[in-house]
Amino acid sequence: MSSPKIPTARSGRVESFSYDDEIVKLFVIATMIWGVIALLLGVTIAFQLADWRVNLGLPWTTFGRLRPLHTNAAIFAFCGNAIFAGVYYSHQRLLRARLFNDVLSRIHFWGWQLIIVSAALTLPFGITTGKEYAELEWPIDIAITLIWVIFAVNFFGTIVRRRERHIYVAIWFYIATIITVAVLHIVNSLEIPVSLFKSYSLYAGVQDALVQWWYGHNAVAFFLTTPFLGLMYYFIPKAANRPVYSYRLSIIHFWSLVFIYIWAGPHHLLYTTLPEWAQTLGMVFSIMLWMPSWGGMINGLMTLRGVWDKVRTEPSLRFMATALTFYGMATFEGPLLSIKSVNAIAHFTDWIPGHVHSGTIGWNYMLIAGIFFYLVPKLWDTELHSKKMAHQQFWLATIGLVLYIISMWVAGVTQSLMWRAMDDAGNLVYPNFIETVVKIVPMYWIRAVGGTMILISFILMMINLYKTAKAGKKLAPVVYESLPLDDSSLEPHASVHRKLEGWPMIFAVLSLIAILVGSGIEIIPSLVADKYVVKVSTVKPYSPLELYGRDIYIKEGCYLCHSQTVRPMAHEVVRYGKASNAAEFVYDHPFQWGSKRTGPDLARIGGKYPNMWHYKHFYDPREVTQGSLMPQYTWLFNSKIDYKTLPKKLSVMKQLGVPYSESEITNAVAMAQAQAKTISDDLAQSGVPVKVAEMDIIALIAYMQRLGVDYGSSQEGEE
Amino acid sequence: MEILIILLPLALALGGLFVWAFWWAVGKGQYDDLETPGQRILLEDNQRTVQHKKD
Numbered sequence: 001m002s003s004p005k006i007p008t009a010r011s012g013r014v015e016s017f018s019y020d021d022e023i024v025k026l027f028v029i030a031t032m033i034w035g036v037i038a039l040l041l042g043v044t045i046a047f048q049l050a051d052w053r054v055n056l057g058l059p060w061t062t063f064g065r066l067r068p069l070h071t072n073a074a075i076f077a078f079c080g081n082a083i084f085a086g087v088y089y090s091h092q093r094l095l096r097a098r099l100f101n102d103v104l105s106r107i108h109f110w111g112w113q114l115i116i117v118s119a120a121l122t123l124p125f126g127i128t129t130g131k132e133y134a135e136l137e138w139p140i141d142i143a144i145t146l147i148w149v150i151f152a153v154n155f156f157g158t159i160v161r162r163r164e165r166h167i168y169v170a171i172w173f174y175i176a177t178i179i180t181v182a183v184l185h186i187v188n189s190l191e192i193p194v195s196l197f198k199s200y201s202l203y204a205g206v207q208d209a210l211v212q213w214w215y216g217h218n219a220v221a222f223f224l225t226t227p228f229l230g231l232m233y234y235f236i237p238k239a240a241n242r243p244v245y246s247y248r249l250s251i252i253h254f255w256s257l258v259f260i261y262i263w264a265g266p267h268h269l270l271y272t273t274l275p276e277w278a279q280t281l282g283m284v285f286s287i288m289l290w291m292p293s294w295g296g297m298i299n300g301l302m303t304l305r306g307v308w309d310k311v312r313t314e315p316s317l318r319f320m321a322t323a324l325t326f327y328g329m330a331t332f333e334g335p336l337l338s339i340k341s342v343n344a345i346a347h348f349t350d351w352i353p354g355h356v357h358s359g360t361i362g363w364n365y366m367l368i369a370g371i372f373f374y375l376v377p378k379l380w381d382t383e384l385h386s387k388k389m390a391h392q393q394f395w396l397a398t399i400g401l402v403l404y405i406i407s408m409w410v411a412g413v414t415q416s417l418m419w420r421a422m423d424d425a426g427n428l429v430y431p432n433f434i435e436t437v438v439k440i441v442p443m444y445w446i447r448a449v450g451g452t453m454i455l456i457s458f459i460l461m462m463i464n465l466y467k468t469a470k471a472g473k474k475l476a477p478v479v480y481e482s483l484p485l486d487d488s489s490l491e492p493h494a495s496v497h498r499k500l501e502g503w504p505m506i507f508a509v510l511s512l513i514a515i516l517v518g519s520g521i522e523i524i525p526s527l528v529a530d531k532y533v534v535k536v537s538t539v540k541p542y543s544p545l546e547l548y549g550r551d552i553y554i555k556e557g558c559y560l561c562h563s564q565t566v567r568p569m570a571h572e573v574v575r576y577g578k579a580s581n582a583a584e585f586v587y588d589h590p591f592q593w594g595s596k597r598t599g600p601d602l603a604r605i606g607g608k609y610p611n612m613w614h615y616k617h618f619y620d621p622r623e624v625t626q627g628s629l630m631p632q633y634t635w636l637f638n639s640k641i642d643y644k645t646l647p648k649k650l651s652v653m654k655q656l657g658v659p660y661s662e663s664e665i666t667n668a669v670a671m672a673q674a675q676a677k678t679i680s681d682d683l684a685q686s687g688v689p690v691k692v693a694e695m696d697i698i699a700l701i702a703y704m705q706r707l708g709v710d711y712g713s714s715q716e717g718e719e
Numbered sequence: 720m721e722i723l724i725i726l727l728p729l730a731l732a733l734g735g736l737f738v739w740a741f742w743w744a745v746g747k748g749q750y751d752d753l754e755t756p757g758q759r760i761l762l763e764d765n766q767r768t769v770q771h772k773k774d
Contacts, residue, residue: 094760166756167749176737183733187725207722214726234760243757250757251750258737262730 015163015484018477019092023105025379027085028372030113032462034077035365039455041070046451048631049598050444052621055631060124062631064557068135069123074360075133075223077116082368083227084112084151087174089375090234091158094168096482100157104150111147115140127197130554130590131212133219134188138199141189148185152178163482169250173230176258180222188215194652195645198551202656205585206273209593214265221261224359228367229257229296232324236303239316239374245302249295256292260285267338270347271567272593273582279340286338293331300324315390319370322398326362330355345416348563348597350440350447354408361401361454369393369461376465380472385464393460400453403446411443420571428574433600438627536583539710541658542703544646545672549703551649552696553592556633561598564707577604577712584711587658599630604708611679612686614701636697641676643669675702 048054048063055062092099099105118140122128128135136144155178159167188211191199201208237244244250266274266282301324304311311317333355337346346352377384384390418436421429430436542550553559566572568579580603585591609617613624618636621628646668654660664671673693679701680693692698744750 166759167744168756168760172744175740179736180733183729187729203722210722210726237757237760241761243761247757248753251753255737255741259734262733 013484014481016479016481017096017098018479020099020102020105021089021379021477023099023102023109024085024089024375026109027081027088028376028379028465030109031078031081031085031368031372032465034073034081034116035368036455036458036462038070038073038078039451039458041066041073043448043451043455045070046444046448049629050441050448052629052631057632057634059126059556059635062556062633064560064631065124065126067557067560068128068132069120071133072119072123072135073116075219076119079224079228079360079364079368080112082364082371083177083223083231084108085375086231086235086371087155087227089379090170090231091155091174094164094171094234095158095162096164096480097158097161100154100161104154104157108147108150108154111143111150115143115147118143122197126555126557128554128557129189129191129199129201130557130559130592131188131201131208131215132560132595133216134185134212137197138189138191138193139196141185141191144185145182145189148178148182152182163485165485168234169244169247169254170230170234172254173226173233176254177222177227177230180218180226180258180262184215184218184222188212192652192655194649200649200652200656201590203591204587204589204656204658205591206582208589208591209269209272209585210266210274210278212591213268217265217268218262220359221264224364225261226257228364229253231371232296232300232320232367235316235371235374236300236320239314239320239370240304240307240310242303242305242307245299245305249299253292253296253299257289257296260288260292264289264338267343268595269593270338270340270343271569272565273580273585283338283340287335290331290335293334294328297324297328297331300327313387314373315384315387315394316370316373318391318394319366319373322394323363323366323370326358326366326401330359330363333358344567344569345420346412348595349412349416350408350443350596351412351416352596354405354412357401357408358405361397361404365454365458366397369397372461372465376468377472380469382468382472385467385471389460389464393457393464396453396457396460400450400457403450403453407443407446407450411440411447414443415440419575420569422571422574426570426574428571431575433575434625434627437598437629441629536581536711538713539583539586541587541653541660542706543671543675544650544664544668545641545675545699545702546706547649547653547703548641548646548672549699549701550592552636552700553703554590558602559592559594561594561596561630563594563597563601564603565593566601566603572601576601577708581711584708587653589653589656589658599628602704602707604712606705606707606709606712611682611701611705612688614704615683615686615688615697618697618700633697636700637692637695639696640694641672641696641699643672646672672699679705 044054044061045063045066048066059065088099088105115136119136122137122140123135127137129137155174159171190202192202193199203211233244233250263285264282266278267286268282270279270283272279301321304317304321307317311321336342337351337355373384373390415436418430418439423429541547565580566576566578573579584603585593616623617625617630618633620632621630647665650660650665650668654665676693676698679698680688680690683692684690
């Protein structure tokens with residue numbers, strides 16, 4: 001059925017082959033298991049925001065530790081496994097070739113599961129890099145790179161051995177995914193290890209922020225969007241049994257999307273100290289994205305023309321149509337949020353988690369459900385267990401999601417307007433941050449209820465698909481026959497030749513990785529050197545104890561609820577202090593600007609309160625702030641500062657360009673102990689036992705009291 | 720903003736890679752026909768010669 005213009009040298013011997021569907025089944029099962037865990041974690045942290053007691057007072061069940069686990073599980077475990085299942089199923093069929101290598105497929109599967117397990121074994125224990133969606137520490141980063149390369153080899157190897165000349169649009173989306181995710185992951189994960197479980201980002205401050213959000217935004221683009229669009233272009237036509245509305249539009253969709261997406265990252269950094277032109281660039285490209293995104297949505301929805309009656313009765317089509325609708329809404333909301341004036345209101349508020357979930361639940365979960373309702377009956381050669389149950393799932397998920405999105409709109413806009421409310425005299429109407437928090441707690445309850453409904457809907461799907469698979473038959477593999485793509489397999493040693501064909505591709509992929517890592521390590525240190533031409537002389541590196549305290553701040557995930565950047569807006573300057581300056585962050589490996597203000601900004605917290613206030617606040621936030629949602633951090637009062645790690649930490653920082661002297665590195669322990677004693681002596685005046693000088697809490701207080709002091713005390717930027 | 724020395728070439732290289740891929744695809748005749756590829760994926764199942772493996 002191929003076009004006459006595409007050369008198809010269909011002479012030669014017919015080849016028999018079968019598809020590897022066992023690997024697809026494995027990924028389907030893994031998707032379901034990790035999906036329920038990701039949602040369970042999401043519901044847990046949603047209740048934690050509604051009532052702080054759900055944190056349970058344990059370090060590994062506290063919001064700051066579980067939130068990275070939730071996001072990593074949702075993106076890389078749930079969506080990741082679903083991508084691999086869908087790609088491996090469709091790739092083989094679109095190319096009429098078995099996957100390149102069965103062993104690589106298995107290494108890919110088990111390696112990926114091992115990575116997820118290691119995430120679950122590190123993140124709750126505070127082993128984190130402190131960069132959102134890239135929290136996993138360096139040994140796991142390396143494992144991710146290796147497994148991704150194996151995926152790439154297996155994928156491109158299959159393309160090389162294909163029996164179908166034309167590369168269908170879905171495969172183009174997969175190709176863009178594989179290449180771009182590899183580049184993003186490697187560049188953003190460049191870090192220098194301090195120990196097996198701790199590293200510092202190669203970049204600092206504004207530069208780290210730009211790399212992080214270039215990665216962060218493209219993780220959404222190339223992990224949660226392009227692979228799913230590829231899946232959409234395969235599975236919707238298959239499920240509807242109709243060709244895609246316009247193949248021409250799908251080609252335009254693909255190329256325009258990949259060219260525009262990569263530039264949109266800076267919209268996460270509007271009104272920060274990132275140069276304004278970069279912010280504007282990010283905003284403009286984000287708005288441009290609206291066009292290809294909606295082109296894709298329309299193409300998907302129009303594919304259903306003529307079968308809209310089936311959308312009512314067929315669960316797979318119903319979920320797919322809903323997924324596309326949410327995709328359209330999320331990709332309309334995204335460009336809207338990227339407009340600076342809208343962003344000024346929405347950034348740091350709950351509007352953003354609402355937006356994110358209309359993507360991950362509305363688009364990713366719904367599309368996965370649609371695909372699996374088509375795929376599972378096919379894989380296990382049977383009928384779906386219960387359509388009724390699937391429809392119940394549909395309504396639970398949809399209503400739950402609508403509750404989630406609307407409550408977060410209301411919470412976000414309400415809180416933002418309260419933050420910025422000023423009276424005629426230029427005073428804040430709500431000077432106490434906590435007033436704006438208490439106001440939106442009812443919305444947090446509604447969100448938690450919505451999330452619970454989504455979780456229940458997912459459990460229904462698990463039961464439904466499990467019963468479907470259980471009723472299925474185990475068939476001998478189906479053997480297909482097709483002519484080879486060209487004459488090369490006519491040679492006497494055709495089979496040997498075919499085996500070798502894939503290797504140049506593998507070599508190319510490995511070289512690309514080597515070039516990326518190599519150039520990163522070679523070039524970046526030389527670049528970071530001259531950024532220490534400090535523009536504000538009062539900005540000095542952290543003391544050893546403050547650096548230690550900063551690591552605790554990262555470990556506890558404080559950045560997930562507190563920002564560290566004051567935007568140049570009247571109400572922010574009145575509330576927090578002088579607007580941030582890029583020079584303040586030059587020693588911040590990694591940057592800690594955050595992306596959400598569940599609590600207030602901390603960029604100017606240093607010196608604002610006495611030590612004793614912080615001491616009480618970390619033990620029980622409600623003792624000093626009535627109505628606070630913050631968890632208790634009682635364990636910081638019982639765990640001792642590991643002073644001996646300090647010289648190593650300082651020397652790694654020095655390697656990164658932070659100007660610590662040799663004597664500071666050798667005397668790091670003594671310096672830290674002396675500073676700890678000053679703080680504990682101060683606390684002792686209020687009756688705190690002196691032995692607290694050895695505890696983590698002192699280091700964290702030291703860091704808090706340093707934040708924003710250097711620049712805040714300087715005259716620069718004053719009017 | 721020295722980081723741009725890395726990010727810009729990288730973004731341009733990625734873009735360049737995609738431009739090359741686009742030219743490659745056009746040159747190979749991938750887009751000469753924009754009608755049948757959409758249809759073909761539906762036929763794939765019918766085209767197969769189904770037989771269960773004999774041991």
